[in-house]
Amino acid sequence: MKSFEISELKERSRQIRRDVIKMLMISKSGHSGGPLGLAEVFTSLYFNILKIDPKNPKWDGRDYFFLSAGHLCPVWYATRWLCIGFKA
Numbered sequence: 001m002k003s004f005e006i007s008e009l010k011e012r013s014r015q016i017r018r019d020v021i022k023m024l025m026i027s028k029s030g031h032s033g034g035p036l037g038l039a040e041v042f043t044s045l046y047f048n049i050l051k052i053d054p055k056n057p058k059w060d061g062r063d064y065f066f067l068s069a070g071h072l073c074p075v076w077y078a079t080r081w082l083c084i085g086f087k088a
Contacts, residue, residue, distance in 0.1 A: 004047050012047060012082060013039040019078035035075035042079040054084035 004012070016039045024030040046052070050063040067076050 009040075009043050009047060013043045015082060016043060016075060016078045019081065020074045023074045023077065030074055031071040034069070034072045035078075038072060038075050039079075042075050046079050046083045052084070057084065 017036055020032070020035045020039070024032055024035075045065065050065060052062050053059045067073065
């Protein structure tokens with residue numbers, strides 16, 4: 001995966017936060033604190049740390065990410081959408 005400049009990562013974090021807020025507003029449900037607070041963590045993971053290939057999602061060498069805290073799903077969805085287009 002391509003390496004990003006800090007300014008690009010910051011902008012991606014801001015976009016993820018905007019998308020989280022939109023999701024929560026549209027659904028009229030959910031928790032905002034965790035997802036908004038973890039935008040940078042998920043940005044770092046998906047755009048700088050995890051070995052993933054958006055064009056080859058079944059690549060044998062990819063990293064796996066498991067999220068067990070359901071309240072954080074909005075940040076995960078927003079990050080995946082920005083990174084690879086959402087495919088569950």
